[in-house]
Each structure stands twice: as structure tokens, then as C-alpha cells.
Amino acid sequence: MKSKVATNPSSYRLAVTSRVLAAVFGGYLLAALSSVCMTLLLPMPRADAVVSGMMTSFLFYLVAVLWCFACRTAWQAWLGLLLPALGLAAISAWAHGMNLS
Amino acid sequence: MKEGFRQSMAWLHTWAGLVFGWLLLAIFLTGTLAYFKDEISHWMQPEVPSRSVSNETSLILAQSYLQQHAQGASRWFINLPDAREPGLSVMWQFPGKPGERGAFTQKLLDPATGAELQARDTRGGEFFYRFHFQLQMPHPWGRWLSTAAAMLMFVALISGIITHKKIFKDFFTFRPRKGQRSWLDGHNAVGVLVLPFHLMITYSSLVIFMSMVMPASILATYGNDTRAYFNEVFPASKTAPAAGKPAHLVQLEPLLEQAREQWPGGRVGRITVNNPGDANASVNVMRHGGDQVVRDFGNVVTFDGVSGKLLQVSPPQSTALAINGSFYGLHMGLFAGPLLRWLYFICGLAATAMIGTGLVIWLGKRQLKHAKSGVTPFELRLVEVLNIASMSGLVLAVAAFFWANRLLPVSLAERADWEVNSFFIVWGLSLLHAALRRGRKAWVEQLGLAALMLASVPLLDALTMPDVLDGFLVHGDWVRAGFDLTCLAAGLFLAWGAWKMSRPVAQPAVAARSRRAALETEVN
Numbered sequence: 001m002k003s004k005v006a007t008n009p010s011s012y013r014l015a016v017t018s019r020v021l022a023a024v025f026g027g028y029l030l031a032a033l034s035s036v037c038m039t040l041l042l043p044m045p046r047a048d049a050v051v052s053g054m055m056t057s058f059l060f061y062l063v064a065v066l067w068c069f070a071c072r073t074a075w076q077a078w079l080g081l082l083l084p085a086l087g088l089a090a091i092s093a094w095a096h097g098m099n100l101s
Numbered sequence: 102m103k104e105g106f107r108q109s110m111a112w113l114h115t116w117a118g119l120v121f122g123w124l125l126l127a128i129f130l131t132g133t134l135a136y137f138k139d140e141i142s143h144w145m146q147p148e149v150p151s152r153s154v155s156n157e158t159s160l161i162l163a164q165s166y167l168q169q170h171a172q173g174a175s176r177w178f179i180n181l182p183d184a185r186e187p188g189l190s191v192m193w194q195f196p197g198k199p200g201e202r203g204a205f206t207q208k209l210l211d212p213a214t215g216a217e218l219q220a221r222d223t224r225g226g227e228f229f230y231r232f233h234f235q236l237q238m239p240h241p242w243g244r245w246l247s248t249a250a251a252m253l254m255f256v257a258l259i260s261g262i263i264t265h266k267k268i269f270k271d272f273f274t275f276r277p278r279k280g281q282r283s284w285l286d287g288h289n290a291v292g293v294l295v296l297p298f299h300l301m302i303t304y305s306s307l308v309i310f311m312s313m314v315m316p317a318s319i320l321a322t323y324g325n326d327t328r329a330y331f332n333e334v335f336p337a338s339k340t341a342p343a344a345g346k347p348a349h350l351v352q353l354e355p356l357l358e359q360a361r362e363q364w365p366g367g368r369v370g371r372i373t374v375n376n377p378g379d380a381n382a383s384v385n386v387m388r389h390g391g392d393q394v395v396r397d398f399g400n401v402v403t404f405d406g407v408s409g410k411l412l413q414v415s416p417p418q419s420t421a422l423a424i425n426g427s428f429y430g431l432h433m434g435l436f437a438g439p440l441l442r443w444l445y446f447i448c449g450l451a452a453t454a455m456i457g458t459g460l461v462i463w464l465g466k467r468q469l470k471h472a473k474s475g476v477t478p479f480e481l482r483l484v485e486v487l488n489i490a491s492m493s494g495l496v497l498a499v500a501a502f503f504w505a506n507r508l509l510p511v512s513l514a515e516r517a518d519w520e521v522n523s524f525f526i527v528w529g530l531s532l533l534h535a536a537l538r539r540g541r542k543a544w545v546e547q548l549g550l551a552a553l554m555l556a557s558v559p560l561l562d563a564l565t566m567p568d569v570l571d572g573f574l575v576h577g578d579w580v581r582a583g584f585d586l587t588c589l590a591a592g593l594f595l596a597w598g599a600w601k602m603s604r605p606v607a608q609p610a611v612a613a614r615s616r617r618a619a620l621e622t623e624v625n
Contacts, residue, residue, distance in 0.1 A: 032317035046419035047333035
């Protein structure tokens with residue numbers, strides 16, 4: 001990749017910027033949603049469930065960041081983060097509804 | 102990023118490592134020094150005598166001191182001295198206005214006499230400890246920035262492992278005196294050798310601040326009542342309000358034995374008294390943080406502050422909280438004895454060296470391309486200046502901090518702040534110096550000066566504190582001697598580094614071309 005640095009067109013820079021943004025913000029969103037999802041699903045006292053969810057969230061963040069730079073295009077990076085995030089959000093909403101009822 | 106998984110991970114490793122490398126280097130070096138923060142504080146406050154006094158004696162003295170000097174306080178905090186922290190530290194808090202925290206006052210007492218110690222005003226090792234996660238920034242920005250740096254470190258570590266797939270085969274290949282190749286071999290060796298430490302220290306730093314940086318699940322479960330979460334995780338923070346009726350406070354020292362009965366082989370770390378002198382007084386006796394690997398903040402025995410009756414023993418931690426506590430305990434290493442503490446220190450230095458060699462490799466590889474033309478592009482020059490200031494400049498700043506401790510007059514106003522200022526002033530000057538001098542010269546001059554300043558620390562200690570020989574030959578104060586000798590060793594090491602840097606590199610012209618080609622395929 002660095003071999004292109006000398007001649008990189010602006011579209012390449014834009015794609016890298018897009019991936020960085022996806023990794024930082026998309027990755028954080030995914031990690032935060034994963035912690036909420038785990039907290040709501042784990043059969044534990046609530047403080048334990050919250051701590052377990054938060055402790056594991058950084059693994060999700062890591063995988064999200066690696067994904068953003070390993071996939072083929074910047075669009076794929078965003079898609080690969082936002083689809084699982086939507087899934088986690090749906091599961092969280094469902095689990096939240098179950099806890100209330 | 103079509104080149105495949107490993108190449109893209111190598112790209113990520115290279116750039117994640119560069120962008121936060123300088124900050125991470127400072128965090129790791131100061132964090133490594135913080136493993137010896139009590140020992141550093143001891144050297145920087147030589148007026149505090151190291152005496153072994155029983156906890157009971159210290160506590161009687163602390164109680165009588167607080168009863169005289171802390172009238173009307175809502176809380177007392179007593180930190181008992183131990184082998185690493187020789188001073189008896191007392192602190193009290195006055196009731197604040199509603200919605201505000203009351204002001205704290207802290208004093209250091211002689212554990213054998215109970216008199217206020219007139220020790221020089223200094224932040225001591227606490228400065229390095231605080232800097233390594235607060236970065237001298239206003240709350241909470243430093244903590245956020247250092248946690249973000251930790252996440253980048255985690256990404257750089259894992260992508261580095263993926264890039265460097267032949268971990269064990271390459272580990273046994275070290276090619277000294279081969280310029281760029283040696284740096285890479287060294288980077289890989291310190292990376293792989295203490296990899297468990299790197300992973301532990303990085304992940305645990307994320308866990309320590311997780312309720313600040315990743316609070317979504319707290320908000321989802323507790324709503325706006327985040328205080329309830331902290332009360333459940335740290336159960337010791339609940340206290341009954343003052344009744345307003347005066348009552349005589351119980352004698353504290355018999356409570357120590359009762360508390361220790363709850364923890365076989367355990368030590369007492371801190372005692373807090375809530376509403377002393379009130380009918381609703383309570384006494385919390387907390388276990389010493391270094392007793393166990395797993396940190397348990399709620400490990401408390403609570404007594405009635407008037408009758409002395411045992412009210413409550415905290416229940417054991419749940420598994421999830423114990424895992425959380427073990428991340429905390431492993432990171433801080435409070436449980437470590439002298440040998441393990443040195444191992445922590447060496448691992449921390451290895452992590453610092455890994456970051457430093459990484460930065461050197463990044464630059465060296467790119468400088469090779471411009472070696473022929475002799476013109477260094479601005480961005481490479483910038484990286485070079487930042488490399489010099491973040492490595493030799495930081496070591497120089499640490500040395501200046503120690504020198505300021507001995508050279509600033511004891512009576513100087515805001516003396517502790519001036520010690521910290523000298524650290525940052527020297528660090529800033531090193532940046533300026535690196536910008537003005539050519540690369541190699543700047544390295545040699547800064548390393549040489551740092552070597553001189555660190556190696557002469559024992560001399561400085563002997564001249565400014567004339568009892569130094571008496572200190573460890575008669576009283577056996579090996580902590581101070583150990584500090585002096587460690588500075589001497591560090592100074593000699595830096596002198597060796599400066600000497601290596603001052604010699605011109607042999608660049609065999611014939612081999613240069615093929616070596617460069619090989620490098621470009623091997624180094625990322």
C-alpha cells in the first residue's frame with residue numbers, strides 16, 4: 001500500500017479516511033452495542049452483567065477495527081460494521097422488552 | 102488494500118503505531134517508573150524516616166493527631182505505613198455545602214512519634230503514576246486520551262502479531278550490527294519475549310477505565326441512576342448521615358485485630374472514619390491492596406464508631422467482579438514482592454523499547470530511500486524530531502525532575518509544581534534542540550547529557566543529603582541505595598547508547614543496494 005503513497009490519487013486518501021472513520025466511530029458503536037446486548041442477555045445480577053459486557057466490548061472493538069482495514073473496499077467496511085450493529089440493536093431491543101414484561 | 106490480509110495488517114500496524122507511538126512511549130516509560138513510585142517518593146522525600154512500627158502504634162498516634170487537628174471534619178482517612186511507604190498519612194474532609202464536595206486536608210506524620218513531618222514539598226513517584234494516565238491534562242481528557250492510546254496499542258499489538266507470523270522461527274534470529282535488520286530483530290524479540298505482558302497491560306488498561314469510556318450498558322441497565330451501579334460494584338461507599346448528636350469516638354486500634362481475624366494472613370491498608378465524634382459514627386477498615394492479586398475494592402470490615410461493635414463484613418466478590426479486579430490487580434502489580442516488581446519493571450522497559458524500536462524502524466526505512474539525494478522531506482524530519490524528543494528528551498526530562506528535587510530550595514513556594522515544571526521545561530527544550538540540530542548530533546548530545554545527569558545522581562544524593570552513607574550503611578536504607586544504583590546503571594546504559602550513536606555507520610556500498618531490496622520486502 002505504501003508503494004502507492006507517491007502517486008496516490010485523492011480517491012485513495014478519501015477511502016482511507018472513510019475506513020479510519022468507520023474503524024473509530026463504527027467500531028465504537030459496535031462495541032457499545034455488544035456490551036448492551038451481553039448485559040441484557042447474561043443471566044447474572046445486573047452489576048455483574050454490566051461489568052462482563054463492558055470487559056468484553058473491547059474485543060468487539062478490536063475485531064471491528066481489523067475488519068475495517070482488512071476488507072476490500074471502504075463501503076464494505078461500513079456495511080460490515082453497520083449490519084451487525086443493527087442486528088445487535090434489534091437483539092438488545094427484544095431483550096429489553098423481555099426484561100420489562 | 103487488495104494485497105491480502107497480512108499486508109493490510111502490516112499497513113495498520115505501521116500507521117497505528119506511528120500516530121500514537123510517541124504518546125504511548127511516554128505513557129509506557131512513566132508507567133514503568135510508577136511500579137517503583139513509592140521507592141521514588143522515598144528518595145525524593147528523604148526527610149521521611151523508614152522505621153518499622155506496628156500498625157497499632159501508628160493508629161493511636163493518628164487518632165490523637167486527628168482528634169486535635171481535625172475538629173468538625175465529616176470524614177477521616179488514615180493510611181498506615183508499610184514496608185514500601187514509610188510515612189503515616191492522614192487526611193480529613195470537612196462537610197461541603199449541599200451538592201458540593203468538602204475540601205480535603207492531608208498531612209504526613211512520623212509513624213513513631215506522631216509529629217507532623219516537615220518533608221520537602223514534592224509529587225514524588227506519584228507524578229509519574231498520575232502522568233501515565235492523566236497526561237497532565239484536565240479531568241477527564243487525559244484519561245480519555247490515554248485510553249484511546251491503549252486501544253491503538255491493542256490494535257497495533259494484534260496486527261503486529263498477524264504480520265509477524267513466524268513468531269518462533271524468527272525469534273531465534275538476531276543479526277547484530279546489521280543496521281535496520283538489527284532494529285527489526287530487536288523489535289520482534291522484545292515484542293515476542295514479553296508478549297503476555299504487553300497483552301495483559303494493554304487490555305487491563307482498557308478495563309480499568311471502561312465505566313468511563315464504554316458506559317452504554319450502565320446507562321441501559323441503570324438509566325440515569327449511575328450512582329446505583331457504583332454502589333453495587335463498590336459497596337463500601339454507603340454511609341449513614343450524621344445524627345447531629347455528639348458522642349465519643351471509640352478507640353480505633355483494637356478494631357485492627359478484629360478486622361485482621363476476617364482475613365487470615367492479611368494486612369490492613371486504610372482506615373476511614375465517617376462522622377467522627379457523632380452518634381452515627383462508623384469505622385471502615387480496608388484490606389491492604391497488595392495482599393492479593395485480585396483487587397477487591399469492597400474488602401472492608403465496618404464497625405460502629407461509638408460502641409466498636411462489628412457491623413458488617415463485606416461478602417466475597419462475584420466471579421465477574423473478581424475478573425475485573427484481577428485485571429486491575431495485574432496492571433497495578435501492588436501484590437508484587439521485590440523480585441516480581443523488578444520483573445514488572447523490566448517488562449515495562451521492554452514494552453517501551455518495543456515502541457521505541459518501532460518508531461526508529463519506521464523512520465530508518467523511509468530515510469534509506471532518500472539517502473542518495475541527501476534531501477529529507479519535511480514529514481520525515483518531523484518524525485525524526487519527535488522521535489528524538491520522545492525518547493532521549495523524555496529520559497532527560499526524568500533526570501531533570503530528579504535533579505530539581507535536590508537543587509530547588511526546600512522553602513521555595515509551590516516547590517512541587519516547580520519540580521513538575523522543570524520536567525516539562527526540559528522536555529520542551531529537548532524538542533527545540535532536536536529541531537535545531539541534525540539528527541545524529543541531537544541524539545548523541547541529548548543521550549550524553551541524560552547519561553551524565555543520571556549517572557551522577559548518586560553523587561548528587563551524597564552531596565545534597567550528607568547522611569547518604571549513613572542512610573544505607575547504618576540504617577540499611579536499601580531503597581535509597583537501590584535508587585541511586587539504578588540511576589547509575591541507566592546512565593551507563595545511555596552513555597553506551599550515545600557512544601554507539603556517535604560513531605559513523607559503516608555503509609558498505611556494494612551491499613547497500615541488495616540489502617535495500619531485501620528490506621523492502623521484509624520490513625513493513
